[in-house]
Amino acid sequence: MDLKLSFHPEFCQDTLCHSDTALRCGLDNTCPPELLENLSRLSALLGDIQRSLNIRSGALKINSGFRAHALNEKVGGVPNSQHCMGLAADLVCPEFGSPCDLALAIAQLPCEFDQLILEFGKWVHVSAAPLGKIPRRECLSIFNKDEGYLEGIVKR
Numbered sequence: 001m002d003l004k005l006s007f008h009p010e011f012c013q014d015t016l017c018h019s020d021t022a023l024r025c026g027l028d029n030t031c032p033p034e035l036l037e038n039l040s041r042l043s044a045l046l047g048d049i050q051r052s053l054n055i056r057s058g059a060l061k062i063n064s065g066f067r068a069h070a071l072n073e074k075v076g077g078v079p080n081s082q083h084c085m086g087l088a089a090d091l092v093c094p095e096f097g098s099p100c101d102l103a104l105a106i107a108q109l110p111c112e113f114d115q116l117i118l119e120f121g122k123w124v125h126v127s128a129a130p131l132g133k134i135p136r137r138e139c140l141s142i143f144n145k146d147e148g149y150l151e152g153i154v155k156r
């Protein structure tokens, strides 16, 4: 199989698989070959967001991208997280504004995200749709686990 995968230079495989927690705990967080296509689509989505919002190179920070299952458990991620499929990234961009500002701005873009979630007011979770699925452009917020997910990007 000759699969040509392209990554946005800034959101390359290393960046999307980097995890301080994995390094600290000695967990292998390499993206398996069968998920690299997902990861490259996530990379393109992030590149799109960066360009559309005129965010300067290097300013969009990825707190968490791909997570192998062991890492996902370690960080308390939901099972079946889109992070484990190489489809999701958690972002912050202090230069642009608060996580809420960033989420509201991404929600206005015509780009093809699957889910956009303002998580605990601290970061923005964005995902690409699985291959062959139509991006849902679903916008949610969560502030605490008891309250659960709220519709839309909610400012608090």
Ligand SMILES: [Zn+2]
Pocket: 083, 088, 089, 090, 125, 126
């Ligand atoms: Zn996330």
